[in-house]
Amino acid sequence: MLKRRIIPCLDVRDGRTVKGVQFKGLVDAGDPVDLAARYAADGADELCVLDVSATLEARRTTLDVVARIRAVIDIPLTVGGGVRKTVDAARLLEAGADKVAVNSAALDDPSLLVRLADRFGRQCVVLSVDAARAGPRVGDGWIVVTHAGTRRRGVDAIAWCRAGTRTVPRAGAGEILLTSVDRDGVGRGYDLDLLAAVAQVTDVPIIASGGGGSAADMQAAFAVGASAALAAGMFHRQESTIPGVRRALAAHGVPVREPVETPPGAPIHPPVDRPTQVASAASAATAASSTVSTSAGSGPTSTRRAIPSRPDSESIQ
Amino acid sequence: MIRVIMVETGTANLASMRAALQRAGAEVGVARDAAEVERAPAVVLPGVGTFGAAMRTLRTRGFDRAIAARIAADRPTLAVCVGLQVLAEASDEGGGEGGDPIGDARSNVAGRTVRSSGAEDAAPGLGIIPGRVRRFGSSAAVRVPQMGWNRIVPGRSGGRVSAGDAYFANSYALDPEPAERAGWTVARGEYGAPFAAAIERGSVLGCQFHPELSGAYGASILESWVRGVEQC
Numbered sequence: 051m052l053k054r055r056i057i058p059c060l061d062v063r064d065g066r067t068v069k070g071v072q073f074k075g076l077v078d079a080g081d082p083v084d085l086a087a088r089y090a091a092d093g094a095d096e097l098c099v100l101d102v103s104a105t106l107e108a109r110r111t112t113l114d115v116v117a118r119i120r121a122v123i124d125i126p127l128t129v130g131g132g133v134r135k136t137v138d139a140a141r142l143l144e145a146g147a148d149k150v151a152v153n154s155a156a157l158d159d160p161s162l163l164v165r166l167a168d169r170f171g172r173q174c175v176v177l178s179v180d181a182a183r184a185g186p187r188v189g190d191g192w193i194v195v196t197h198a199g200t201r202r203r204g205v206d207a208i209a210w211c212r213a214g215t216r217t218v219p220r221a222g223a224g225e226i227l228l229t230s231v232d233r234d235g236v237g238r239g240y241d242l243d244l245l246a247a248v249a250q251v252t253d254v255p256i257i258a259s260g261g262g263g264s265a266a267d268m269q270a271a272f273a274v275g276a277s278a279a280l281a282a283g284m285f286h287r288q289e290s291t292i293p294g295v296r297r298a299l300a301a302h303g304v305p306v307r308e309p310v311e312t313p314p315g316a317p318i319h320p321p322v323d324r325p326t327q328v329a330s331a332a333s334a335a336t337a338a339s340s341t342v343s344t345s346a347g348s349g350p351t352s353t354r355r356a357i358p359s360r361p362d363s364e365s366i367q
Numbered sequence: 368m369i370r371v372i373m374v375e376t377g378t379a380n381l382a383s384m385r386a387a388l389q390r391a392g393a394e395v396g397v398a399r400d401a402a403e404v405e406r407a408p409a410v411v412l413p414g415v416g417t418f419g420a421a422m423r424t425l426r427t428r429g430f431d432r433a434i435a436a437r438i439a440a441d442r443p444t445l446a447v448c449v450g451l452q453v454l455a456e457a458s459d460e461g462g463g464e465g466g467d468p469i470g471d472a473r474s475n476v477a478g479r480t481v482r483s484s485g486a487e488d489a490a491p492g493l494g495i496i497p498g499r500v501r502r503f504g505s506s507a508a509v510r511v512p513q514m515g516w517n518r519i520v521p522g523r524s525g526g527r528v529s530a531g532d533a534y535f536a537n538s539y540a541l542d543p544e545p546a547e548r549a550g551w552t553v554a555r556g557e558y559g560a561p562f563a564a565a566i567e568r569g570s571v572l573g574c575q576f577h578p579e580l581s582g583a584y585g586a587s588i589l590e591s592w593v594r595g596v597e598q599c
Contacts, residue, residue: 051518051557052558053517054515055515093582096534124581124582125534125581125582147382148383149536172512173538224538254510254512
């Protein structure tokens, strides 16, 4: 059975990890290479790096960050931000990305998705959709927004998810990164109505994003059809650890990966190429997280949240 | 230090495989010509892209025969994802256009455009491993592409591939039975139906999953393969 994925996300700007609320008020959250190494060592199923830099020069910095992350992780890496042409995707892949996420450029020119799938394979192309509720009721639907949530595109988000991932007449994206702008950074849980609506119109895997603050939030997203749950702040702020979230999910019957422990006497993995300071940061983080997680059990991953648990969190606590 | 030669199929990024092989203790180069692909002590056929595109590149550069010859001679060869699929007899992924059949309507095989009637139409592979590459049947529970970590059940006759969770990113996979009947050791995965997660015989190892992206589990398989090369 395919396991549900836990995906830490690093928003990177000018070579640093940043985190905001509803795409605004960015604060520094550390060195992305250190964080990536720590999350990979902690058992993240995949990593996502989104370049939120504003300038072309800063984007070149991101290529360097991607290359340095690739050297220290052995899990899949999705990179998005600023992909407007096939050559942009090619540069990210050459630097060490395994998948590229495309957002506003695909809206401007939907054939970009097909061109990327033609060249790199559909499994390499992630359609990144930032969706905002069009009104207070579920029936009002969602519209696509771009440019850090500032620009409303007048496009129905559900229809766009369907169109961008279809295989007829030609294949488009092979995965959707679906972010609720309303929930981003708020920690009130994913927009489950949005996830459920998109799950009905596409066969490709969906990564839930925006609002994830606990294992309970992730479980709820999986229950409505998400294949993966992306989270940033809850991990950056160390409110939760990946092993703690994984244990909580497993305890509630969610299929999750069993990371392999390096057997005693086996060569240290990875044996070469990891800069010393990264290795020590990763092992320190591993030690710290195992200390936390021994006392974590199935619940406390979310008890330190500033925002009280919602009723649907009860199922996991 | 063991030098591993990677075969470029033109569509694939090699960065992840290169980094993983280096971590496994190998020095990594890229194949320059067919003679090198046939004779090098260790060759990796990495697998990103599409069946049709990969086959076209292999044929154009004469790598198809070189790969067949080195596998016939049991020289250490690692084939990953689409790299494994091209060793099969044929694939339902007829075209080089995208990772999926273009709605089973249009496909492009080895440069010529053909009308496809769906699964009846197949693009030929190298025919080294018996069997055909088929598309996963999609449903609410089986989203396609298969994207993520899935359980691997080792083949009955052992092999390098042990039980564990490995990372997959594929819409197509080989049937396990024909390869097994022909004497290959086949590890299985399950995605709607059983599929071949890894196929090996002697010094040849084919992985439908991505060992270079499969954490410590994948690293141990790569290390074991590189160690095997050293002993050859």
